Amino acid sequence: MKFKITLIAVAILVIMGGIIYITSSRAKNIDTAVSTSSGDELVIAQQDARTSVKIDKATLSKGGYVVVRGGDGRRIGQVIEISQYLEVGTAKDIIIELGEFYSYDEADQLIAMIYHDDGDRSFNDLDQPVNASAVFAETGKPVLASIFEHEVAPSDGMGMVTIRYTNKGFEPTKLTVPVGTMVEFINQSDKEMWVASNMHPSHEILATFDQFKGVEKGQSYMYTFDKKGVWPYHDHINPALEGVITVE
Numbered sequence: 262m263k264f265k266i267t268l269i270a271v272a273i274l275v276i277m278g279g280i281i282y283i284t285s286s287r288a289k290n291i292d293t294a295v296s297t298s299s300g301d302e303l304v305i306a307q308q309d310a311r312t313s314v315k316i317d318k319a320t321l322s323k324g325g326y327v328v329v330r331g332g333d334g335r336r337i338g339q340v341i342e343i344s345q346y347l348e349v350g351t352a353k354d355i356i357i358e359l360g361e362f363y364s365y366d367e368a369d370q371l372i373a374m375i376y377h378d379d380g381d382r383s384f385n386d387l388d389q390p391v392n393a394s395a396v397f398a399e400t401g402k403p404v405l406a407s408i409f410e411h412e413v414a415p416s417d418g419m420g421m422v423t424i425r426y427t428n429k430g431f432e433p434t435k436l437t438v439p440v441g442t443m444v445e446f447i448n449q450s451d452k453e454m455w456v457a458s459n460m461h462p463s464h465e466i467l468a469t470f471d472q473f474k475g476v477e478k479g480q481s482y483m484y485t486f487d488k489k490g491v492w493p494y495h496d497h498i499n500p501a502l503e504g505v506i507t508v509e
């Protein structure tokens with residue numbers, strides 16, 4: 262009799278333990294689901310943002326980056342600088358140095374926003390911007406959704422110019438364009454193409470002019486030249502193949 266009662270008591274304890282375990286692991290799953298559905302957020306205090314941008318708090322629902330981009334108040338501009346890879350969760354006090362190649366302009370309105378990594382932990386054009394996370398770096402105020410609608414439009418009536426990348430290299434190799442021109446590099450070669458600003462391998466002459474990865478035949482890379490100057494570039498995979506774009 263005593264043995265039976267003990268057995269029943271043990272059975273009850275095991276069942277209750279199982280129920281508690283299942284309930285708590287379910288609760289965990291629910292938490293995960295909530296945090297991945299959205300919840301990306303950037304918190305920034307008012308600042309000068311001339312040489313660096315300080316992010317007080319970044320909450321990412323997926324691993325990724327905080328990216329600083331240019332902007333003129335009407336549309337989003339180039340990527341200027343990116344943070345290191347950030348894990349899911351909240352990171353505090355991230356300082357993004359804009360680098361010596363960024364020169365402050367009164368008209369600039371820098372925008373900080375979260376990008377979700379595509380899984381390779383290196384920043385490239387497969388990474389998805391979280392537009393709703395975008396804030397102006399100087400004020401910390403949110404960026405209106407309408408600004409993103411103009412993101413891919415070529416600048417102010419200027420046309421798009423195409424450079425072909427063939428097995429012989431870039432054609433034309435020398436090109437002069439007005440400031441604000443979008444240039445499309447199309448890979449028509451049998452190899453991968455990775456367009457990047459000189460000097461190889463650091464690419465610092467025009468640091469934002471960098472494809473950040475190689476693409477196959479048929480794919481292209483677009484870049485808007487919004488800084489005047491002479492910008493030599495090369496294929497990062499085959500650096501002997503070079504070209505130069507003069508922006509006037």
Ligand SMILES: [Cu+2]
Pocket residue numbers: 457460461462463464495496497498500
């Ligand atoms: Cu290179």
